[in-house]
Amino acid sequence: MGALRLILPATLAGVALGILGNDLAIAPPALAVAIAGMTATGIGAILGRRGGVVLVIGAALLGASAGAWRHAATDPARADPSASVASLVDGQEHRIAGTAVDDPRPRADRLQVVLSDVMRVDADASRPLKDRLLVWMPRGIDVHVGDRVEIAARIELAEDFDGFAYREYLSRQGVGAVARAREAQAIPVTGGIGTAIAAVRGTLLDGLNERVPEPEAALAAGILLGVRSSIAPEISDAFATAGLTHVVAISGWNIAIVAAIVLAIVRPLGRLRGGRWTTAIAAAGMVASYVLLTGASPSVVRAALMAGAMLIGRLGGSRAHATSALGLAALVMLLVAPSVLWDVGFQLSLLATAGLIWFGRGIERRLGRWPAWLREPVALTLAAQLTTLPVILVNFERLSLVAPLSNVLVVPLVPLAMLASAAVSAGGVVLDLMPATPVGDAAGWFLGGATWLVLSAMIAVGQATAALPLAAVDVAVPPPFAIAWFPLLALGVWALRSDGPPTDASLGVPDEAMSGALSALARLLRPVPALVGLAVVLGAITLGTRPDGRLHVTTLDIGQGDAILVEAPSGASMLVDGGPDPELTLRRLGANLPFWARRIDVLVLSHPHQDHVAGLVDALDRFEVGTILHAGIAFENAAYDRLLADASLDAVAIRRVVAGDAVALDPLTSVTVLYPSATDAATPLPEGDINNGSIVVLLRFGGFSALLTGDAEAPVEAALIARELVPPIDLLKVGHHGSTSSTTPALVGAARPSLAVISSGEGNEYGHPAPETLATLGSHPGIAVRRTDTDGDVEVETDGRTYRVRTDAGWSGLTAVHAASDPGSIGPWPFPTDTPFAACSTRQSCRTGSASTPMVSPGWRWPRPAWSPRPVSRSTAGSSRRRRCCTTSTSRRSGAPVASTGSSGRGVWRRRGTRSSRCRSPPTPSPRCSTRIAIRSAGRQ
Numbered sequence: 030m031g032a033l034r035l036i037l038p039a040t041l042a043g044v045a046l047g048i049l050g051n052d053l054a055i056a057p058p059a060l061a062v063a064i065a066g067m068t069a070t071g072i073g074a075i076l077g078r079r080g081g082v083v084l085v086i087g088a089a090l091l092g093a094s095a096g097a098w099r100h101a102a103t104d105p106a107r108a109d110p111s112a113s114v115a116s117l118v119d120g121q122e123h124r125i126a127g128t129a130v131d132d133p134r135p136r137a138d139r140l141q142v143v144l145s146d147v148m149r150v151d152a153d154a155s156r157p158l159k160d161r162l163l164v165w166m167p168r169g170i171d172v173h174v175g176d177r178v179e180i181a182a183r184i185e186l187a188e189d190f191d192g193f194a195y196r197e198y199l200s201r202q203g204v205g206a207v208a209r210a211r212e213a214q215a216i217p218v219t220g221g222i223g224t225a226i227a228a229v230r231g232t233l234l235d236g237l238n239e240r241v242p243e244p245e246a247a248l249a250a251g252i253l254l255g256v257r258s259s260i261a262p263e264i265s266d267a268f269a270t271a272g273l274t275h276v277v278a279i280s281g282w283n284i285a286i287v288a289a290i291v292l293a294i295v296r297p298l299g300r301l302r303g304g305r306w307t308t309a310i311a312a313a314g315m316v317a318s319y320v321l322l323t324g325a326s327p328s329v330v331r332a333a334l335m336a337g338a339m340l341i342g343r344l345g346g347s348r349a350h351a352t353s354a355l356g357l358a359a360l361v362m363l364l365v366a367p368s369v370l371w372d373v374g375f376q377l378s379l380l381a382t383a384g385l386i387w388f389g390r391g392i393e394r395r396l397g398r399w400p401a402w403l404r405e406p407v408a409l410t411l412a413a414q415l416t417t418l419p420v421i422l423v424n425f426e427r428l429s430l431v432a433p434l435s436n437v438l439v440v441p442l443v444p445l446a447m448l449a450s451a452a453v454s455a456g457g458v459v460l461d462l463m464p465a466t467p468v469g470d471a472a473g474w475f476l477g478g479a480t481w482l483v484l485s486a487m488i489a490v491g492q493a494t495a496a497l498p499l500a501a502v503d504v505a506v507p508p509p510f511a512i513a514w515f516p517l518l519a520l521g522v523w524a525l526r527s528d529g530p531p532t533d534a535s536l537g538v539p540d541e542a543m544s545g546a547l548s549a550l551a552r553l554l555r556p557v558p559a560l561v562g563l564a565v566v567l568g569a570i571t572l573g574t575r576p577d578g579r580l581h582v583t584t585l586d587i588g589q590g591d592a593i594l595v596e597a598p599s600g601a602s603m604l605v606d607g608g609p610d611p612e613l614t615l616r617r618l619g620a621n622l623p624f625w626a627r628r629i630d631v632l633v634l635s636h637p638h639q640d641h642v643a644g645l646v647d648a649l650d651r652f653e654v655g656t657i658l659h660a661g662i663a664f665e666n667a668a669y670d671r672l673l674a675d676a677s678l679d680a681v682a683i684r685r686v687v688a689g690d691a692v693a694l695d696p697l698t699s700v701t702v703l704y705p706s707a708t709d710a711a712t713p714l715p716e717g718d719i720n721n722g723s724i725v726v727l728l729r730f731g732g733f734s735a736l737l738t739g740d741a742e743a744p745v746e747a748a749l750i751a752r753e754l755v756p757p758i759d760l761l762k763v764g765h766h767g768s769t770s771s772t773t774p775a776l777v778g779a780a781r782p783s784l785a786v787i788s789s790g791e792g793n794e795y796g797h798p799a800p801e802t803l804a805t806l807g808s809h810p811g812i813a814v815r816r817t818d819t820d821g822d823v824e825v826e827t828d829g830r831t832y833r834v835r836t837d838a839g840w841s842g843l844t845a846v847h848a849a850s851d852p853g854s855i856g857p858w859p860f861p862t863d864t865p866f867a868a869c870s871t872r873q874s875c876r877t878g879s880a881s882t883p884m885v886s887p888g889w890r891w892p893r894p895a896w897s898p899r900p901v902s903r904s905t906a907g908s909s910r911r912r913r914c915c916t917t918s919t920s921r922r923s924g925a926p927v928a929s930t931g932s933s934g935r936g937v938w939r940r941r942g943t944r945s946s947r948c949r950s951p952p953t954p955s956p957r958c959s960t961r962i963a964i965r966s967a968g969r970q
Contacts, residue, residue, distance in 0.1 A: 034349075037356045039085045043092025044360060048367045050093070051100040059097040066090030092360075100367040104203075112159040113205040114147050117184040122211070124151040126179045127162055128218075133172045134258040137588070138609040138639055139165045142172055143204065150179060160205035163187075166213040168611065168643045169668030174227045177216040182208035201371045213667075226321055230254055233322075236457025237450060238651050239627065240477030242619035245484035247612070248277065249450040252443065255279035255323040259612045264488055269425075270495035272410070272432025273439055275381075276487070279329045284336035286444050287319050288312040313337070331369075331378050334358035351386045355379070376420050384416030385409055406440040407433050415518060419511035422504050429501045435494040442487050449480040474625055478567040481624040574623035576600040580698060580730040582760065583824040585617040586817040589766065589790030589797070590640030593737060594621055595728065597694040603631040605726070605737055607644025614644030615651060617822065630655040631692065631700075635739030636662070636723040637669035646672050654681050658692070661685035662710055662722040686724065688754075697829075701727045703754045704745055715744035720765060725749065727756070731829015732846040735760035736780060738771070746776040755779040757847045759832060760825055763787045763806075767798025767816075774805050777812070783844055784813050784825065784834065791818040813841075 043066075050056030066087050073084025110116060117123055127144025134141040147158045164180055172178060184206045187196040199207070218224065233254065238246050247259040260277055268277055291312045298307050320333045337358065359379055362369050369375045393408035410433050414421075422428060429435075453476040460469050494500060581596040587608030595603040602622075608614040629652045632645055637659075646668050648654070657676050676683050686692075688706040693699050704725040715721040723739030736758045738746075742765060749755050761782035764771030766789040785806050789797040798816065806814050813834070815823045820836035827833075827846065834841040 035085045036088045037353060037360070039089040040092035041356050041360045041363070043089035043094075044096035044099075044363050045370060046089075047093035047096025047098075048100045048363065048370050051097040056093075056097045059094045059101070062090055062097065063094035066092075066094055095364065096367065099364055103367055114158045114160055114162045114184060115186060115205045116158075117149070118186055118206060120183065122181055122183050123149055124179065124181050125162065125184075125208070126150045126177060127164075129172050129174055129176045129178055129215075130161070132174055132256060132258060135168065135610075135612055136165075137613075138168055138643055140168055140170060140172065141165055142178065144178055158205070161203050163199065163204045163207045164210055164213075165208070166210040167639065167667050168609075169646060169666070169671045170213050170215055171671060172215045173217070173231070175218050175221065175223050177218055179214045179216065180208065180210040181212040182210045184208050201368045203368060230256075230322055232458055233454040236461065237454040237480075239461075240453055240457050240473050241480050241484075242622065242624050243612070243615040243651075244488070244619060245481050245624075246619075248484050248488065249446065249453075249480060251277045251279075252283065252446055253450040253454065255329050261612075261616055264491070267488075267492045267495040270427075270429060270431075270501045271435040271491050272414075272429035273435055273491050276439060276443060276491075279323055279332050283443075283447070284316055284319070284332050286447060288316055288336060290444075290448075291315040331362060331375055334362065352383075355382055355386065373420065373424050377417050380416040380420060381413040384412040384414070388412035388415055403437055406437045410436040419506070419514045422506040423508050423511055426503055426505050427501050428504050431494045431497055431500045435491060438490045438494070439487055442483055442490075446480070446483045446487060449476070449483050452476055453480045474571075475564060475567065477627075478570070478624055479563055482563070482567065571623070571625055574625075578828070580733065580827050580829070581824060582728065582735055582827075583621050583822055584762065584786045584788050584815075584817055585614065585621070586821045586823075587614050587617055587644065587788075589793040589795070590644075591635065591739065591762075591766075591788050592617065592644055593762065593788075594618065595694070595700075597698040598730070599695040599697075601630045601694040601698070602626070602628070603633060603694060603700065604629050604645070604648060605633040606635050606641040606739070607632075607646070607648055609640040609643050611644045611647035615647055618648070621822065621824075627651075628653040628655070630694065632657045633724065633726070634659040634669075634672070635725075635737075636660065636719050637664045637666045638719065638740065639666060639668060641739070642666060642668045642672060646675065649675055649679070649681070654679075656682045656684055658684050658686050658724070660687075660705055660710055660722055660724050662705070662714070662719065664719050664722075698728070698730045701729070703727055703749060704741065709748075715742070718742065720770075721745050723764075727754075727758075730827065733760075733827040733829050733832055734758045734847070735762070735825070736782070737762045738764040740765040740771070742770040743773050746771065746773050750775055750779050757781045759783055759827075759844075759846050761785045763798070763802065765797075766790075766793075766795070767802045768795065769799045769801045772802050772805060774808075777805055777809060781809075781847070782812055783847070784815065784832075786823045786825075787814065787816045787818075789816060789818045793818070 047056060047059070047062070051059075056062075066089070069083050069087030069090060071087075073080035073082075073087055076083060117125075125144075125147060126149075127147040130143050130145045142164045144162045144164055147160075147162045148156065162184070164178070164182070166172075166180065185208065187199050187204075187207050189195050199205075234250060234256065237249055237253075241249060243259075244261040244264055247256075247261065248264065250256040251260050255278065257278055265274075265277060268274055292308055295308045295311045298311070316333055316336065320329050323329045337354065362375065389409050389412040392411050393404055396404045396408055399407070414432060418428070456472065456476045460473050463469055576596075576599055578598045580598055581594075583594045583596075585592040585594060585608070588610055590608035590610075591606040592608040592614050593605040595605065597603075604618075629648065632648065632654055634642055634645060634657070645657075649657075649672060654676070657672070659673075673683060686702045687710060688702055688704055690702045691699055692701075702724060705722060710722070720740040720742055721744055723741040723745070725739060725741050725745065726737050728735040728737060734756065736755070738761075746764070755776065758780045759782060761772075761777075761780055761784070763785050767787040772785075787798045787802075803814070806812050815834060815836055817823060820838070822836070824835040825832055826835070829846070831843040831845055833843050
């Protein structure tokens with residue numbers, strides 16, 4: 030009987046060896062191995078008990094033949110190169126069609142999409158190719174799982190980098206080549222279970238994203254729905270250092286938590302006859318539904334299978350049951366998708382689950398005197414690290430030393446984060462379907478705030494533990510170490526089994542959901558007191574972040590692009606441009622706005638280059654927007670077209686503005702358009718460059734003024750000076766990221782700013798800001814220069830008489846404004862409605878007649894509730910910025926530097942992330958983009 034227990038492990042080992050041998054082209058013919066395996070199996074069966082060893086050998090040989098056969102069957106491109114997309118690598122452009130097989134992954138200003146069922150559409154007779162194509166396409170293309178995507182691109186082979194065999198890695202994922210799309214079009218495919226599930230997931234994400242700011246919303250999406258593409262890199266890096274990577278992905282732990290919650294709900298059924306299996310079936314059904322909802326990606330299916338192994342082990346009451354279930358799950362995965370053998374995620378998941386089964390209870394028993402809330406996380410973390418250590422060191426060459434500590438602190442928060450994220454996702458969907466009411470606004474505020482608070486605590490703990498000295502150490506280990514480590518683990522298993530008499534606890538399977546820790550937490554957090562306390566905390570935060578009666582102009586650190594957040598004294602807000610990376614822009618907005626501020630009154634697009642418009646698309650999706658202002662100068666850009674199309678679908682006012690138009694953010698804050706005039710917009714642009722179609726605006730509050738120039742270049746600056754439209758100002762937003770084409774000595778001399786802010790990306794390829802521009806500004810000793818690439822977010826705070834500046838180094842001293850007196854308030858300007866140009870010119874949903882931008886009364890007040898009369902919008906949680914009141918308008922705050930992950934700015938609730946990544950921007954002049962976009966008739970999901 031002892032030998033029979035080895036049949037499953039032998040079969041699993043044989044399948045793995047067969048896949049490996051076939052991949053290395055050293056395996057004997059699969060048919061010969063299968064015949065040898067059947068012969069050995071037959072002999073073993075005839076010998077009975079004496080043939081156990083022969084039977085195990087036969088099972089291993091049969092597994093090897095099955096693994097080799099499956100590997101060959103699932104990689105036909107290896108045997109037939111003409112069936113691979115790599116056959117299209119000929120230096121010519123091809124028109125390709127394929128089906129998106131996974132959610133697009135945003136990467137700065139591009140989208141990464143994997144296509145299957147790839148075929149040429151420019152060939153007379155084309156057949157689907159057998160492998161997949163990885164495509165990079167511009168942001169703004171609205172692609173979802175299952176959509177048919179058509180591109181025009183040259184097909185290329187992936188290139189290795191930094192010692193990483195990228196081409197081999199993609200090949201093992203079934204990807205045969207890569208492409209950068211010159212043109213792209215997404216064609217929605219309706220119907221089918223996959224489309225329905227994707228729609229449900231998208232709806233839940235909308236409910237979450239509209240009420241929770243970044244970066245917390247992206248973390249919630251990863252924890253709850255497995256959508257990890259938008260998680261901030263600094264958070265991912267910190268969690269990896271702290272040993273918390275399993276938190277930001279759907280793992281067996283998340284599945285176990287779902288199963289534990291369901292089992293707790295259906296526990297009364299367990300008292301009925303057969304109730305034990307009834308509750309197990311209910312949990313399994315819910316887990317299956319959850320797997321489908323999260324997209325049923327290979328990693329999620331793997332996590333579900335591993336969690337199922339743990340569940341079976343607990344039902345069976347022994348580690349033997351769990352081990353058999355785990356081996357069977359791994360066997361199924363290898364036979365279905367042999368390439369998963371090289372997937373590091375598969376290796377880590379399999380080994381971590383094995384570690385929990387074989388070491389979890391033993392370590393926990395040795396920590397028996399520790400409290401449950403501390404004992405379980407430490408035991409399970411150490412158990413998982415024991416078995417995964419070789420894979421981690423070989424692949425990542427880095428070992429986390431703070432993992433037990435960070436897991437003890439974060440583990441109790443993960444179930445709360447999952448519950449809160451699920452509540453705000455589902456609750457947001459319900460609130461969007463209901464008429465806006467004060468109760469609905471309060472519910473949205475509470476659900477979003479509770480989720481934000483829990484996730485903020487998780488992020489803070491992860492970053493704090495990752496920042497500890499020696500949190501992780503670099504360890505380079507040769508691959509043979511992985512082989513030598515596991516015999517040592519086998520000795521450890523023997524030692525744990527032989528140390529003292531076995532007990533039920535020592536033989537059982539650990540509770541991966543950590544019910545002991547959760548029970549201890551539940552005893553501390555009684556529902557009613559916890560909810561009341563949470564409401565009090567959120568209320569205090571909300572009151573502490575109300576408007577402070579000052580103007581705040583923040584140039585956001587969004588890489589090589591522009592994004593300027595203007596917050597009026599009354600709480601009205603305006604976002605001028607959105608940068609090239611929507612995720613980064615949303616994170617910077619989340620760091621500079623309170624959690625409850627989900628409205629932007631005015632979006633201004635200076636000009637439709639990608640490094641200015643891309644982030645506005647997602648800002649429109651995440652925030653309630655009052656009005657969009659643009660110059661209406663035709664330019665082909667997928668993100669620009671989508672911005673206007675989405676705004677029309679959401680009934681957001683779209684206005685074309687020209688020189689002389691003025692907008693009142695509130696009675697004390699005005700925005701005047703200086704350029705382009707109607708004539709400028711109707712005639713060819715200077716040098717034919719869309720940069721010279723940039724909207725230039727003058728912002729005034731009291732005696733303070735700021736000139737925001739977009740990417741306007743020297744011809745525009747000369748025109749402004751000739752028209753006598755450049756007054757002395759306090760703040761100059763340096764044009765075109767500090768390039769030599771802007772910020773001429775004439776403009777600087779006419780404007781005489783005391784502060785110049787340059788928005789440019791760290792280490793950008795264009796060399797911005799140019800030395801010539803810096804020299805021009807430096808020739809005026811009275812001008813202080815601040816740069817986002819070196820100073821981070823640059824915030825100017827003013828009471829209309831003086832101003833001060835915040836950067837990563839802290840606050841500056843006070844500087845008097847140029848103007849000697851308050852020019853007074855400027856009333857609302859009713860400007861005519863122009864029909865959006867190009868693709869949006871025929872939309873009937875755009876408003877007609879005259880209108881003005883939303884106004885907010887001076888001084889502090891609560892934001893207008895969502896149930897008050899206003900234009901129809903996507904979100905029911907409307908709000909304006911609210912800050913802490915200041916008793917003395919000229920008081921100076923601390924100028925001490927702050928840590929990159931800490932709080933800064935006004936109040937403790939203004940957050941700042943780490944340095945932005947390097948982003949790219951169109952050079953001067955930028956070529957016209959020929960990317961096309963197919964807009965969904967039903968809007969975003």
